[in-house]
Structures are given as structure tokens and as C-alpha cells.
Amino acid sequence: MATIYEVSKLAGVSLATVSRVMNKNTRVSEKTRKKVQDAMDQLGYRPNSIAQSLASNRSNSIGILVSELHGPFFGQMMSGIESELRAAGKHVIITTGHSEQEKEIDGIEFLLSRNCDALILHVEAVSDEYLIELSKKSTPIFIMSRYVENLKDRCISLNNEMGGYLATKTLIEKGHSAIGFIGGPEFKADSRSRLQGHRRALKEFNLPFDDKLYFEGDFKETGGIAGLRTLIKNNDQLTALACANDEMASGAMKYAREHGYNLPEGLSIIGFDNIIYASYLYPTLTTIHNPIYEMGHMAAKLALKSVYNVKNLKIQNIFEPTVIERNSVGSV
Incomplete structure (x- = not known):
């Protein structure tokens, strides 16, 4: 050799x-x-990359921890991060946390053991306190899709409360008042924020929040199916449904069609995230745009600027959601 x-x-x-x-x-x-x-x-x-790493104290690799590897949401996130880093000559090491505290910590420890120059973390189960302590170690960390006040300069997040507000406001402005809400798991910060936004919109238009019109889902298609089934039993006058992500919205749409609902005439449904297949559902899904690909790019830029001193990179820490109007929401 x-x-x-x-x-x-x-x-x-x-x-x-x-x-x-x-x-x-x-x-x-x-x-x-x-x-x-x-x-x-x-x-x-x-x-020899290992020898180079020892000599330069840089591995030119960034560790990424995400909740799952499957699904369009995480695919877009990882693609956004990787494409920006690859263009700068850096590589990624990816592992998963499955939204469980023990697995998230295990994944973080694995990435640290690989001598990554920094970590980009999409974590949902570990506490803010854990992340604050982790940030004090020698390997820089950056947080995706989560806002931690003490680490706000290291966070790339969406204004989820505004997204929840916009979803419900869109339905109200179409004349709906009997509105169900299928949220995500309540231990997740983005789920809680989207629910807060829903409640704010109801309050603004003098509509009461009814516990019987709320269902805690799982951010999966199954949550949308179970959620709509429960909400219809609780209120057969339901005319509209806001879902905290598009996967649950697709499950709700499937259940609605199978049980004789015409969409959107009999039931209006709005999702959240604007994942790639939202425009291919029938009817096409009105949703809240979550710019996760762009946020992935931004997380990578933040790492490049902070760790590798790449110049002229403008950082945006908080992104704002927007309404994407399609055909799944109608007027009453």
C-alpha cells in the first residue's frame, strides 16, 4: 500500500x-x-480518514439523530441536511431514537463515540435539561424541530403554535364551528404547541374547546383512523377536522370515505406538514406547510458556520408555517 x-x-x-x-x-x-x-x-x-482525523482533530462528519428513518417527513429532513453538508465536503452518520428517552440517549452516545465534529438532533423524549447539559460538552449540538429557550441560538424550529392556529382558523373562516382536532402524542412539544394554536383560534372566534372533539393521536395513519372514529361517535354533527400531521389526515380521509362521507362536502379535513404525497391524495389535501427540507438545510448551515467557520451564511432559527389550500376543505 x-x-x-x-x-x-x-x-x-x-x-x-x-x-x-x-x-x-x-x-x-x-x-x-x-x-x-x-x-x-x-x-x-x-x-486514511482516521489518521487525518487524529492529525486535524476533525472527522469532517456530522452525526444526525432522527426519530425514524421511514416516512416522507424524516426523508425530507435528512435530505436537506445531507445535501448542504455534502456540498461543503462533509459527510453524515445517521442513527435513530424512536422517540424513546433511552434510545435517544443511546443514539447520542453512539454518535459521540464516532468522533463526529457536531451533532444535529431531532429528539422528542429527552428533557430540555438533558440537552442543556449535553451542550456543555466538547462536541457542539444543534436541535431540529424543537425550541429550547436556553439553547435558542442552536435551535432550528417551526412556529408550531401558529401552524395549529392557522389550520383551525382556515376551517372557521369557511363557516365551520363543529371542529374536531386530532393531535399528536402529548409528550411531544410540537404536538402540544399545535394544540395550543387550535385552542387559540377557537377562543378568538368565541368557540368553546370541547374535550369530546379532541383526540390524542400517534402521528401515524392509524391515529387518524382511530381519531375520526372516536370523534364521530362523540359528535355526529362534526363538519370539519384538523389533524396535527398529514399522515393522520390521510388515515382520517380513508376512514371517512369508507364510511360514506363525501369529502369535502360532508367533512372538511386539513392536515399539517405538507409532505410530498399531500397533493396526490383524493381530494388533494389542504394543509399547513412545514418547510422541513429548508430547515434541514439551515441546521446544516448552522453547523458549518459554528464548527467549520464557513463565512457568509445567514442563519434563520425560527420558520413560519403557511396554509396550502387544495381541495379537502369546503364551505358550509
Whole structure:
């Protein structure tokens, strides 16, 4: 196996110059860079990433922890992060936490053991206090889709309360007053915020919050099915439904059609997230846009700016939701 010393000798340059070429140092001329690259190609030399990491104290990799690997929401998030980092010559190591405290902590410890230069975390079960203590360690952390006041400069989050408000306000402005709400698991901060927004919209239009018109779902299609089934039993005059994510909205739409509801004439449904298949449902789903791909880009930019000192990167920490009007919401 060829060595860096052989590359140096063949290219006629110093070891330091070979090192600078491998680390993409801009102080090396293009002519010298080509000589070194040609020597590496001729000898079949491949840089040892572990050795480079030990020498530079950088692995050029970012650890990412997400709740799940399946589903369009997390796919968009990871794609946004990875594409931005790859363009900057960095790589990602990905693991999952499954929204369970023990598994989230285990995933974080795994990423730390891989000598990642920083961690981007989508965590839902660990406490704010845990994250604050973790932030004091040597490996920088950045938080996705969650707001922690003490770490607000390290968070990339959505104004979820506004999203919940906009969803219910959209239904009210179409004349609906008997509005059900299928939320996500209440231990998740984004679920609680979206429910708060729903309640704010009701209050603004002098409509009472009725416990019988609220169902705690699971952010999955099954939650939408079970939620609509329960809400219809509680109030057969239900004319509209707000769901805290699009997967539950799709489940509710499926259940509604199977039980004789015409959509949106018999029941209006609005989702949340604007995942890729929302525009392919029938009817096409009116929803709240959650710019998760753009937020993934921003989390990566925050890491690049903070860890690698990349210049001229403008950081936006909080994103605002918008209504995407399609065909699943009608007037009464």
C-alpha cells in the first residue's frame, strides 16, 4: 500500500504540501495540486480518514439523530441536511431514537463515540435539561424541530403554535364551528404547541374547546383512523377536522370515505406538514406547510458556520408555517 511519503517523493513536494492538498487548503496552487493528485492516482494512494482525523482533530462528519428513518417527513429532513453538508465536503452518520428517552440517549452516545465534529438532533423524549447539559460538552449540538429557550441560538424550529392556529382558523373562516382536532402524542412539544394554536383560534372566534372533539393521536395513519372514529361517535354533527400531521389526515380521509362521507362536502379535513404525497391524495389535501427540507438545510448551515467557520451564511432559527389550500376543505 502506497504511503504519503511515496506521494511526496513522486510529486517532488514536501509532506506538508501533500497534507495541504488532501485537506483542500486554498494556499496550494492549482499546478502543485495537480502534481500531487497525479502522484496519488499513479500510486493508487487513498488518504486514511482516521489518521487525518487524529492529525486535524476533525472527522469532517456530522452525526444526525432522527426519530425514524421511514416516512416522507424524516426523508425530507435528512435530505436537506445531507445535501448542504455534502456540498461543503462533509459527510453524515445517521442513527435513530424512536422517540424513546433511552434510545435517544443511546443514539447520542453512539454518535459521540464516532468522533463526529457536531451533532444535529431531532429528539422528542429527552428533557430540555438533558440537552442543556449535553451542550456543555466538547462536541457542539444543534436541535431540529424543537425550541429550547436556553439553547435558542442552536435551535432550528417551526412556529408550531401558529401552524395549529392557522389550520383551525382556515376551517372557521369557511363557516365551520363543529371542529374536531386530532393531535399528536402529548409528550411531544410540537404536538402540544399545535394544540395550543387550535385552542387559540377557537377562543378568538368565541368557540368553546370541547374535550369530546379532541383526540390524542400517534402521528401515524392509524391515529387518524382511530381519531375520526372516536370523534364521530362523540359528535355526529362534526363538519370539519384538523389533524396535527398529514399522515393522520390521510388515515382520517380513508376512514371517512369508507364510511360514506363525501369529502369535502360532508367533512372538511386539513392536515399539517405538507409532505410530498399531500397533493396526490383524493381530494388533494389542504394543509399547513412545514418547510422541513429548508430547515434541514439551515441546521446544516448552522453547523458549518459554528464548527467549520464557513463565512457568509445567514442563519434563520425560527420558520413560519403557511396554509396550502387544495381541495379537502369546503364551505358550509
